[in-house]
């Protein structure tokens with residue numbers, strides 16, 4: 223039987239994902255290459271808590287997973303039997319309740335990152351956090367050439383990697399260059415498939431695009447459309463077209479028991 227526990231949560235992130243979450247599952251399809259890296263980092267854990275679980279991407283199939291998320295719209299898209307509506311900052315579990323905790327592309331939404339990471343360490347013996355380093359360069363061409371507004375927004379939400387590593391007392395940091403055919407439609411997923419950014423459904427599944435006002439995003443996308451039609455984009459980015467993957471600053475940070 224499905225078990226959903228209600229917790230008190232303020233508006234903010236949960237409310238944001240109640241809006242962004244609609245249609246999320248079609249665009250944000252888990253990529254097997256990232257899945258393999260996360261499974262390896264979880265080190266054969268039997269019980270796993272997935273914090274900021276969303277629709278359940280990257281959960282290991284051979285573990286008993288408890289999904290935690292403050293957004294009901296996201297939890298409704300999660301297929302698993304164990305779901306708890308809560309924020310990372312106050313996990314309703316006893317100390318050491320899980321072999322491992324995972325948090326994928328979610329820590330930048332937590333109102334109190336340090337408290338949330340502290341909770342991950344309290345309830346599990348091993349932690350794997352997949353995040354993005356705002357200090358990493360190169361930036362995606364969308365940011366550099368079309369929507370520099372994204373830079374400021376991301377810098378205000380993402381915590382520099384060094385701070386995440388320190389807060390987790392992490393022992394391992396694994397880079398994950400984004401493959402050109404990455405299936406999980408996060409902001410940089412389409413670095414070699416520029417037409418995808420013209421699709422409002424694709425943009426709606428990325429919280430940055432979804433947060434910026436249409437009056438900013440739409441004129442920028444019209445410029446991209448024109449550059450694609452004229453061949454200007456391809457001339458500027460010929461060097462990217464032959465690359466298999468690019469390191470845009472995504473990292474899997476691992477802490478706790480080996």
Ligand SMILES: C[S@@+](CC[C@H](N)C(=O)[O-])C[C@H]1O[C@@H](n2cnc3c(N)ncnc32)[C@H](O)[C@@H]1O
Nearest residue numbers: 235239274275276279293296309310326328331
């Ligand atoms: C980009 S989605 C990632 C979902 C999933 N981990 C994945 O990889 O597809 C971010 C998730 O973080 C959740 N979230 C927002 N605030 C949170 C908080 N304070 N604690 C835990 N999760 C939160 C959102 O509701 C959303 O489901």
